Amino acid sequence: MKRQLVVVCIALTAMSTACSSSHASKTAPKTAVPELASATAAVQVIVSGLQLDLQQLGHDPGDVSGRFDARTKIALEKFQRDATVPSAESGLLGPATASALEARLPGASEVVRALQSALTDVGVFKGTINGRYGADTLNAVKAVQRKAGLVADGYIGPETAAAFLRLYAQKVPEPTPSGPVTTEPDATGALLKLGSTGADVTRLQQRLRLLGYRPGSNDGTYQAATAGAVLAFQKSEGLARDGTAGPSVQAALASPHGAGPRSGLAVPRIEVDIARQIAFVVLADQSVTILNISSGNGETYKVPGGGTDVADTPVGSFTVERKIQGDEKAPLGTLHSPLYFYKGWAVHGSASVPAYPASHGCVRVSNVDADWLFPLVPVRTAVVLYDTTGRSPGPKGLPSNAAGGF
Incomplete structure (x- = not known):
């Protein structure tokens, strides 16, 4: 069954790059999306949803990292070819791709669920976050467009994408951290963050798991679960809360001092x-x-x-x-x-x-x-x-x- 679906175009180079809609002119330039911390995190959740959907359907996007990297792009394009999605959407998440995902998934689409959640956060989606695309999701996208003074056509192109990220930053502000933000590299010369891979990430995941956190698989890929575990660790230790593992996190992991659960309370x-x-x-x-x-x-x-x-x-x-x-x-x-x-x-x-x-x-x-x-x-x-x-x-x-x- 055909449905009018929003075009959520995920840039192929980085989380903060531009979107372009499949119905826009092929010569239209891509517009950069502003770097907004909380909004970028929301987009990472949407990309993670796409990766989960592809995994369920047997198309390997690699780890659920929240980054639209080359492996995710290859998996998406293979799915699109197998589902006979029009070539105009190759490497993008457009209406035909969304319809194909929904038709083939045994349950709800995680990418649609994440989109609905983000739209709920900014106050424009009032429906059920069920991973099924419908008129309520389309109307929520139109609401974002109307708030920005754009044509309310329900398609997310460059202007709508930028308007959404601005609205998200306004509605879900990132407060100023109480301590310094972690921006320094770790001992190996690289800040560990979403998309990082290698033995250092594996050691980080193993250490977090040993300390009682849930960083996802010990697979050497800094995925969304790893970032969530690091964020919980930062909160526990009173560190700057950014979900990345720099020198302060690495030092605290070696000798954590954050208070654990209180004694004398009911178990479980x-x-x-x-x-x-x-x-x-x-x-x-x-x-x-x-x-x-x-x-x-x-x-x-x-x-x-x-x-x-x-x-x-x-x-x-x-x-x-x-x-x-x-x-x-x-x-x-x-x-x-x-x-x-x-x-x-x-x-x-x-x-x-x-x-x-x-x-x-x-x-x-x-x-x-x-x-x-x-x-x-x-x-x-x-x-x-x-x-x-x-x-x-x-x-x-x-x-x-x-x-x-x-």
Whole structure:
């Protein structure tokens, strides 16, 4: 079945290069997309989704790194040839390619899911983040275009791509880190970051896993899971939060000093340290896994249908009251495999787990971490949240208009 699909054109050289739509003039120049940290991270999640889709269909894009590199391009082009996608879309993700992916995948498309999540973050997508492209996703893209004063045709070309990244940076700002940003090379002369490969990355992954983090496979490729684990480690150690492994990270890995989970609490449990934006998963065998999280940002926001709520995450001792596997539609977005611990507040998966509090009150973890966590946490498992800054209220101190949300 043919559908009108957005053209998400992923540049072939780097994450910050331009997009061009397949319906644009072949001679039109490509326009550079501005370097925006949080927005670029969102694009990396979208590319990771494409890589996951290709892997499921037996087209090897290499590791899920979030970088549209040569191997990913080759895998995409092979898929397009096998699916008889028009040559005009070769190496790009356009409408025919999206239709072919959706028709062949056994489940939801991860690239569409990531796109929907990014559109949710900027407040223009109100549908279910289900990985199925439809009119609601198309209308969200048009909303971005209208906000930028562009023709609302639903296609992402150079101007729309740049407008989206500006809007994302505005709606999901990257706060100034409390410490110096890691920009120095490591001992080998290269900063380890998304897309880095080699023995140094393997050693980094092995060390993170030994310390209780989830860096993905020990395969020597700095993928999205590796960046998330590094980000959690940086939060735990009080380092600048950028998801890259430079000298400060390498030194701290050799001798970490960040506090672990608190003693004397129920086992098993999920323990959320709001001040540091990490969670400890303590299982019955006393093993501890540390996850990157993003909690409520404390801001007042408008809710669908009118009125306002406050994006607070409550502190205190709770238990998992109910759990839902898969995607659940909520008024503000879609919660992936949510573990509800207090009214509408939940620990749930999301495609967007930045370095700072960004949710409407829930505790976000990555979708991959949510899938890992879900079967390990039965109903009535303890959930403990605390905030050493003292800024997060308990249930009785929540504003009357506070509510859990995406």
